[in-house]
Amino acid sequence: MDTKDLYKASDNRYDHSSVLYARCGKSGVLLPKVSLGFWHNFGSVDPYERSREITHYAFDHGITHFDLANNYGPVFGSAEQTLGRLMNDDFRPYRDELFISTKAGYNMWPGPYGEWGSRKYLMASLDQSLERMHLDYVDLFYSHRFDPDTPMEETLQALVDIVRSGKALYVGLSNWPLDGLRFAHQYLKERDVPLLIYQGRLNMIDRVQIESGILDYCADNGIGYIAYSPLAQGLLTDRYINGIPADSRMAKQQFLKPDRLTEELKLTLEQIRQEAAQKGQTTAQRALSWILEQQGVTSVLVGASSVNQLRDNLSTII
Numbered sequence: 001m002d003t004k005d006l007y008k009a010s011d012n013r014y015d016h017s018s019v020l021y022a023r024c025g026k027s028g029v030l031l032p033k034v035s036l037g038f039w040h041n042f043g044s045v046d047p048y049e050r051s052r053e054i055t056h057y058a059f060d061h062g063i064t065h066f067d068l069a070n071n072y073g074p075v076f077g078s079a080e081q082t083l084g085r086l087m088n089d090d091f092r093p094y095r096d097e098l099f100i101s102t103k104a105g106y107n108m109w110p111g112p113y114g115e116w117g118s119r120k121y122l123m124a125s126l127d128q129s130l131e132r133m134h135l136d137y138v139d140l141f142y143s144h145r146f147d148p149d150t151p152m153e154e155t156l157q158a159l160v161d162i163v164r165s166g167k168a169l170y171v172g173l174s175n176w177p178l179d180g181l182r183f184a185h186q187y188l189k190e191r192d193v194p195l196l197i198y199q200g201r202l203n204m205i206d207r208v209q210i211e212s213g214i215l216d217y218c219a220d221n222g223i224g225y226i227a228y229s230p231l232a233q234g235l236l237t238d239r240y241i242n243g244i245p246a247d248s249r250m251a252k253q254q255f256l257k258p259d260r261l262t263e264e265l266k267l268t269l270e271q272i273r274q275e276a277a278q279k280g281q282t283t284a285q286r287a288l289s290w291i292l293e294q295q296g297v298t299s300v301l302v303g304a305s306s307v308n309q310l311r312d313n314l315s316t317i318i
Protein backbone atom coordinates (compact mmCIF):
# COMPACT_ATOMS: atom_id res chain seq x y z
CA MET A 1 0.00 0.00 0.00
CA ASP A 2 1.36 3.41 -0.87
CA THR A 3 0.47 5.53 2.12
CA LYS A 4 2.36 8.62 0.95
CA ASP A 5 0.69 11.84 2.04
CA LEU A 6 -1.91 9.86 3.97
CA TYR A 7 -0.27 9.34 7.33
CA LYS A 8 -1.96 10.93 10.24
CA ALA A 9 -0.89 9.68 13.63
CA SER A 10 -3.53 7.93 15.68
CA ASP A 11 -5.41 10.18 18.07
CA ASN A 12 -5.14 7.38 20.61
CA ARG A 13 -1.36 7.15 20.57
CA TYR A 14 -0.96 8.28 24.17
CA ASP A 15 -3.83 6.26 25.62
CA HIS A 16 -1.43 3.97 27.49
CA SER A 17 0.93 6.67 28.76
CA SER A 18 0.55 5.71 32.39
CA VAL A 19 2.01 2.25 31.80
CA LEU A 20 4.11 2.81 28.72
CA TYR A 21 6.61 5.44 29.80
CA ALA A 22 9.44 5.28 32.30
CA ARG A 23 11.71 8.02 33.54
CA CYS A 24 15.18 7.81 32.12
CA GLY A 25 17.37 7.75 35.21
CA LYS A 26 17.09 11.00 37.14
CA SER A 27 16.37 13.12 34.11
CA GLY A 28 13.39 14.98 32.76
CA VAL A 29 13.03 12.52 29.90
CA LEU A 30 10.39 9.81 29.73
CA LEU A 31 11.06 6.96 27.31
CA PRO A 32 8.68 4.23 26.17
CA LYS A 33 9.50 0.97 27.93
CA VAL A 34 9.58 -0.59 24.45
CA SER A 35 11.64 1.44 21.99
CA LEU A 36 12.28 0.73 18.30
CA GLY A 37 15.73 0.00 16.90
CA PHE A 38 16.77 0.60 13.29
CA TRP A 39 19.83 -1.71 13.16
CA HIS A 40 18.06 -4.17 10.84
CA ASN A 41 14.94 -3.86 8.65
CA PHE A 42 15.39 -0.17 7.79
CA GLY A 43 18.28 -0.29 5.34
CA SER A 44 18.34 0.29 1.61
CA VAL A 45 18.05 -3.50 1.17
CA ASP A 46 14.69 -3.52 2.98
CA PRO A 47 11.32 -2.58 1.45
CA TYR A 48 10.60 1.03 2.38
CA GLU A 49 6.86 0.50 2.75
CA ARG A 50 7.43 -2.25 5.32
CA SER A 51 9.81 -0.09 7.33
CA ARG A 52 7.24 2.65 7.10
CA GLU A 53 4.38 0.49 8.35
CA ILE A 54 6.48 -0.58 11.33
CA THR A 55 7.24 3.02 12.30
CA HIS A 56 3.60 4.03 11.86
CA TYR A 57 2.50 1.21 14.11
CA ALA A 58 5.14 2.16 16.64
CA PHE A 59 4.29 5.84 16.80
CA ASP A 60 0.54 5.19 16.69
CA HIS A 61 1.02 3.18 19.89
CA GLY A 62 3.16 5.68 21.73
CA ILE A 63 6.62 4.37 20.84
CA THR A 64 8.28 7.75 20.59
CA HIS A 65 11.89 6.59 20.69
CA PHE A 66 13.67 5.48 17.51
CA ASP A 67 17.29 4.37 17.86
CA LEU A 68 19.80 4.62 15.02
CA ALA A 69 23.54 4.67 14.39
CA ASN A 70 25.65 6.07 11.58
CA ASN A 71 26.37 2.63 10.11
CA TYR A 72 22.96 0.93 10.38
CA GLY A 73 21.75 -0.45 7.10
CA PRO A 74 22.99 -2.17 5.10
CA VAL A 75 24.44 -0.22 3.39
CA PHE A 76 26.10 1.98 6.01
CA GLY A 77 24.07 5.13 6.51
CA SER A 78 20.97 3.84 4.79
CA ALA A 79 18.87 3.36 7.94
CA GLU A 80 19.43 7.04 8.67
CA GLN A 81 18.43 7.82 5.10
CA THR A 82 15.24 5.83 5.62
CA LEU A 83 14.55 7.84 8.76
CA GLY A 84 15.15 11.02 6.72
CA ARG A 85 12.65 9.86 4.16
CA LEU A 86 10.16 9.03 6.88
CA MET A 87 10.63 12.49 8.36
CA ASN A 88 9.85 14.04 4.99
CA ASP A 89 6.93 11.74 4.19
CA ASP A 90 5.25 11.38 7.56
CA PHE A 91 6.88 12.51 10.75
CA ARG A 92 7.89 16.16 10.25
CA PRO A 93 4.73 17.43 12.00
CA TYR A 94 5.56 15.15 14.92
CA ARG A 95 9.25 16.00 15.34
CA ASP A 96 8.77 17.33 18.86
CA GLU A 97 6.98 14.14 19.87
CA LEU A 98 9.89 11.96 18.80
CA PHE A 99 13.08 11.07 20.66
CA ILE A 100 15.64 10.15 18.03
CA SER A 101 19.09 8.84 18.81
CA THR A 102 22.14 8.10 16.72
CA LYS A 103 25.67 6.98 17.43
CA ALA A 104 29.22 6.93 16.18
CA GLY A 105 32.01 4.57 17.13
CA TYR A 106 32.11 1.64 14.72
CA ASN A 107 33.52 1.52 11.24
CA MET A 108 31.76 4.04 9.02
CA TRP A 109 34.08 5.38 6.33
CA PRO A 110 37.60 4.47 5.17
CA GLY A 111 40.78 5.88 6.61
CA PRO A 112 41.93 6.85 10.11
CA TYR A 113 39.01 9.19 10.90
CA GLY A 114 36.10 6.89 10.10
CA GLU A 115 35.70 4.98 13.39
CA TRP A 116 36.46 4.87 17.16
CA GLY A 117 36.41 7.87 19.48
CA SER A 118 38.36 10.86 18.19
CA ARG A 119 36.82 14.31 18.23
CA LYS A 120 37.48 14.44 14.48
CA TYR A 121 35.36 11.33 13.82
CA LEU A 122 32.51 12.04 16.23
CA MET A 123 31.95 15.61 15.03
CA ALA A 124 32.06 14.72 11.34
CA SER A 125 29.90 11.66 11.82
CA LEU A 126 27.13 13.54 13.59
CA ASP A 127 27.08 16.18 10.83
CA GLN A 128 26.71 13.40 8.27
CA SER A 129 23.97 11.71 10.31
CA LEU A 130 21.94 14.90 10.59
CA GLU A 131 22.18 15.40 6.85
CA ARG A 132 21.02 11.85 6.10
CA MET A 133 18.14 12.08 8.58
CA HIS A 134 17.08 15.57 7.48
CA LEU A 135 17.22 16.73 11.06
CA ASP A 136 18.64 19.87 12.68
CA TYR A 137 19.45 18.01 15.86
CA VAL A 138 19.17 14.57 17.45
CA ASP A 139 17.68 14.09 20.87
CA LEU A 140 20.47 11.76 21.90
CA PHE A 141 23.97 11.16 20.59
CA TYR A 142 26.01 8.16 21.74
CA SER A 143 29.62 7.18 21.76
CA HIS A 144 28.92 3.74 20.30
CA ARG A 145 31.97 2.03 21.78
CA PHE A 146 34.87 2.64 24.11
CA ASP A 147 38.12 3.50 22.33
CA PRO A 148 41.14 2.20 24.27
CA ASP A 149 43.55 4.34 22.22
CA THR A 150 41.88 7.75 22.46
CA PRO A 151 42.01 9.65 25.76
CA MET A 152 38.56 9.44 27.32
CA GLU A 153 38.71 13.21 27.85
CA GLU A 154 38.86 13.76 24.09
CA THR A 155 35.81 11.62 23.36
CA LEU A 156 33.85 13.05 26.27
CA GLN A 157 34.73 16.65 25.53
CA ALA A 158 33.50 16.12 21.98
CA LEU A 159 30.17 14.95 23.49
CA VAL A 160 30.03 18.03 25.71
CA ASP A 161 30.73 20.32 22.77
CA ILE A 162 28.14 18.55 20.64
CA VAL A 163 25.49 19.30 23.24
CA ARG A 164 26.69 22.90 23.54
CA SER A 165 26.47 23.27 19.76
CA GLY A 166 22.80 22.26 19.87
CA LYS A 167 23.29 19.29 17.53
CA ALA A 168 22.27 16.87 20.29
CA LEU A 169 20.16 17.51 23.36
CA TYR A 170 21.57 14.66 25.44
CA VAL A 171 24.47 12.24 25.32
CA GLY A 172 24.83 8.56 26.07
CA LEU A 173 27.39 5.78 26.09
CA SER A 174 27.16 2.33 24.61
CA ASN A 175 29.44 -0.66 25.11
CA TRP A 176 31.79 1.14 27.51
CA PRO A 177 33.36 -0.83 30.37
CA LEU A 178 32.45 -0.01 33.97
CA ASP A 179 35.65 1.97 34.66
CA GLY A 180 35.09 4.10 31.60
CA LEU A 181 31.46 4.60 32.54
CA ARG A 182 32.47 5.81 36.02
CA PHE A 183 35.01 8.26 34.60
CA ALA A 184 32.57 9.51 31.95
CA HIS A 185 29.76 9.99 34.42
CA GLN A 186 31.98 12.22 36.58
CA TYR A 187 33.56 14.09 33.66
CA LEU A 188 30.21 14.92 32.09
CA LYS A 189 28.61 15.85 35.40
CA GLU A 190 31.36 18.36 36.13
CA ARG A 191 30.62 20.02 32.80
CA ASP A 192 26.85 20.17 33.34
CA VAL A 193 26.15 17.73 30.52
CA PRO A 194 24.80 14.80 32.52
CA LEU A 195 25.07 11.33 31.10
CA LEU A 196 21.47 10.54 30.16
CA ILE A 197 21.65 6.86 29.40
CA TYR A 198 23.77 3.77 28.88
CA GLN A 199 22.96 1.32 26.08
CA GLY A 200 24.12 -2.24 26.55
CA ARG A 201 23.29 -5.79 25.51
CA LEU A 202 21.09 -7.45 28.08
CA ASN A 203 18.72 -10.36 27.74
CA MET A 204 17.78 -13.60 29.52
CA ILE A 205 20.69 -15.48 27.94
CA ASP A 206 23.27 -12.69 28.18
CA ARG A 207 23.53 -11.21 31.65
CA VAL A 208 27.09 -9.84 31.49
CA GLN A 209 25.87 -6.29 32.07
CA ILE A 210 24.37 -7.33 35.38
CA GLU A 211 27.39 -9.39 36.41
CA SER A 212 29.82 -6.61 35.50
CA GLY A 213 27.98 -4.10 37.69
CA ILE A 214 27.06 -1.75 34.85
CA LEU A 215 23.34 -1.92 35.42
CA ASP A 216 23.76 -1.35 39.16
CA TYR A 217 26.06 1.60 38.53
CA CYS A 218 23.44 3.20 36.30
CA ALA A 219 20.65 2.53 38.78
CA ASP A 220 22.69 3.92 41.69
CA ASN A 221 23.72 7.05 39.84
CA GLY A 222 20.51 8.12 38.13
CA ILE A 223 21.66 7.11 34.65
CA GLY A 224 19.02 5.54 32.41
CA TYR A 225 19.65 2.10 30.95
CA ILE A 226 18.33 0.79 27.63
CA ALA A 227 18.81 -2.88 26.75
CA TYR A 228 19.68 -3.74 23.16
CA SER A 229 19.07 -7.12 21.50
CA PRO A 230 16.58 -7.91 24.28
CA LEU A 231 15.33 -10.90 22.29
CA ALA A 232 18.88 -12.08 21.55
CA GLN A 233 18.23 -11.15 17.90
CA GLY A 234 15.18 -13.41 17.75
CA LEU A 235 16.46 -16.44 19.69
CA LEU A 236 14.20 -15.50 22.59
CA THR A 237 11.06 -15.79 20.47
CA ASP A 238 9.31 -18.63 18.68
CA ARG A 239 11.06 -17.71 15.39
CA TYR A 240 13.32 -20.77 15.30
CA ILE A 241 11.10 -23.44 16.85
CA ASN A 242 10.63 -25.26 13.54
CA GLY A 243 13.99 -24.58 11.92
CA ILE A 244 15.43 -21.49 10.26
CA PRO A 245 12.87 -19.49 8.23
CA ALA A 246 14.21 -18.21 4.92
CA ASP A 247 13.42 -14.59 5.78
CA SER A 248 14.95 -14.69 9.27
CA ARG A 249 18.05 -12.97 10.54
CA MET A 250 19.72 -16.31 11.09
CA ALA A 251 19.19 -17.26 7.45
CA LYS A 252 21.24 -14.21 6.47
CA GLN A 253 24.12 -15.72 8.43
CA GLN A 254 25.77 -12.42 9.21
CA PHE A 255 25.05 -11.28 12.75
CA LEU A 256 23.22 -14.39 13.96
CA LYS A 257 24.76 -17.64 12.79
CA PRO A 258 23.09 -21.07 12.93
CA ASP A 259 25.92 -22.47 15.09
CA ARG A 260 24.66 -20.24 17.89
CA LEU A 261 21.78 -22.69 18.36
CA THR A 262 23.69 -25.33 20.32
CA GLU A 263 21.91 -28.23 22.02
CA GLU A 264 22.57 -26.56 25.37
CA LEU A 265 21.01 -23.29 24.24
CA LYS A 266 18.03 -25.13 22.78
CA LEU A 267 17.39 -26.64 26.21
CA THR A 268 17.60 -23.23 27.90
CA LEU A 269 15.24 -21.73 25.32
CA GLU A 270 12.78 -24.55 25.86
CA GLN A 271 12.79 -23.89 29.61
CA ILE A 272 12.14 -20.20 28.98
CA ARG A 273 9.30 -21.11 26.60
CA GLN A 274 7.68 -23.29 29.26
CA GLU A 275 8.12 -20.58 31.89
CA ALA A 276 6.46 -18.11 29.50
CA ALA A 277 3.56 -20.48 28.80
CA GLN A 278 2.97 -20.95 32.54
CA LYS A 279 2.66 -17.20 32.88
CA GLY A 280 0.39 -16.96 29.85
CA GLN A 281 3.00 -15.05 27.86
CA THR A 282 4.66 -15.54 24.51
CA THR A 283 8.39 -16.22 24.66
CA ALA A 284 9.12 -12.69 23.45
CA GLN A 285 6.83 -11.17 26.06
CA ARG A 286 8.53 -13.19 28.80
CA ALA A 287 11.98 -12.19 27.59
CA LEU A 288 11.07 -8.51 27.53
CA SER A 289 9.26 -8.46 30.84
CA TRP A 290 12.22 -10.21 32.49
CA ILE A 291 14.47 -7.33 31.43
CA LEU A 292 11.99 -4.67 32.47
CA GLU A 293 11.77 -6.30 35.91
CA GLN A 294 15.49 -5.61 36.50
CA GLN A 295 16.06 -2.60 38.68
CA GLY A 296 17.48 0.31 36.74
CA VAL A 297 16.23 -0.66 33.28
CA THR A 298 14.38 2.16 31.52
CA SER A 299 13.54 0.56 28.18
CA VAL A 300 14.04 -2.46 25.96
CA LEU A 301 15.20 -1.63 22.46
CA VAL A 302 13.58 -4.13 20.15
CA GLY A 303 14.02 -4.86 16.48
CA ALA A 304 11.09 -6.00 14.34
CA SER A 305 10.81 -7.18 10.75
CA SER A 306 7.01 -6.95 10.80
CA VAL A 307 4.18 -5.14 12.48
CA ASN A 308 3.06 -8.45 14.01
CA GLN A 309 6.38 -8.85 15.79
CA LEU A 310 6.24 -5.32 17.13
CA ARG A 311 2.65 -5.87 18.25
CA ASP A 312 3.72 -9.00 20.12
CA ASN A 313 6.61 -7.15 21.74
CA LEU A 314 4.58 -4.13 22.71
CA SER A 315 1.84 -6.26 24.21
CA THR A 316 4.32 -7.01 27.00
CA ILE A 317 3.36 -3.57 28.29
CA ILE A 318 0.00 -2.52 26.87
Ligand code: NDP
Binding pocket: 036, 037, 038, 039, 040, 041, 067, 068, 144, 174, 175, 199, 200, 227, 228, 229, 230, 231, 232, 233, 234, 235, 237, 238, 239, 247, 248, 249, 250, 284, 301, 302, 303, 304, 305, 306, 308, 309, 310, 312, 313
Ligand atom coordinates in the same frame (compact mmCIF):
# COMPACT_ATOMS: atom_id res chain seq x y z
P1 NDP B 1 16.07 -8.03 19.17
O1 NDP B 1 16.80 -8.87 20.14
O2 NDP B 1 14.76 -7.45 19.56
O3 NDP B 1 15.95 -8.86 17.80
C1 NDP B 1 15.13 -8.41 16.77
C2 NDP B 1 14.84 -9.51 15.81
O4 NDP B 1 14.17 -10.58 16.48
C3 NDP B 1 13.86 -9.08 14.71
O5 NDP B 1 14.53 -8.48 13.64
C4 NDP B 1 13.19 -10.37 14.36
O6 NDP B 1 14.06 -11.16 13.56
C5 NDP B 1 13.08 -11.07 15.70
N1 NDP B 1 11.84 -10.73 16.42
C6 NDP B 1 11.55 -9.57 17.08
N2 NDP B 1 10.36 -9.67 17.69
C7 NDP B 1 9.88 -10.88 17.42
C8 NDP B 1 8.70 -11.57 17.78
N3 NDP B 1 7.79 -10.99 18.56
N4 NDP B 1 8.52 -12.85 17.34
C9 NDP B 1 9.45 -13.45 16.54
N5 NDP B 1 10.61 -12.85 16.17
C10 NDP B 1 10.82 -11.58 16.61
O7 NDP B 1 16.93 -6.75 18.85
P2 NDP B 1 18.09 -6.35 17.79
O8 NDP B 1 19.22 -7.27 17.89
O9 NDP B 1 17.46 -6.12 16.47
O10 NDP B 1 18.51 -4.97 18.41
C11 NDP B 1 17.52 -3.98 18.65
C12 NDP B 1 18.11 -2.61 18.55
O11 NDP B 1 19.13 -2.45 19.53
C13 NDP B 1 18.82 -2.32 17.23
O12 NDP B 1 17.92 -2.02 16.18
C14 NDP B 1 19.68 -1.16 17.61
O13 NDP B 1 18.89 0.01 17.67
C15 NDP B 1 20.13 -1.56 19.02
N6 NDP B 1 21.44 -2.24 19.02
C16 NDP B 1 22.49 -1.55 19.54
C17 NDP B 1 23.75 -2.10 19.57
C18 NDP B 1 24.86 -1.31 20.16
O14 NDP B 1 26.03 -1.69 19.99
N7 NDP B 1 24.58 -0.22 20.85
C19 NDP B 1 24.02 -3.44 19.03
C20 NDP B 1 22.83 -4.12 18.56
C21 NDP B 1 21.59 -3.52 18.57
P3 NDP B 1 13.79 -11.52 12.03
O15 NDP B 1 14.48 -10.46 11.28
O16 NDP B 1 14.41 -12.87 11.90
O17 NDP B 1 12.31 -11.51 11.81
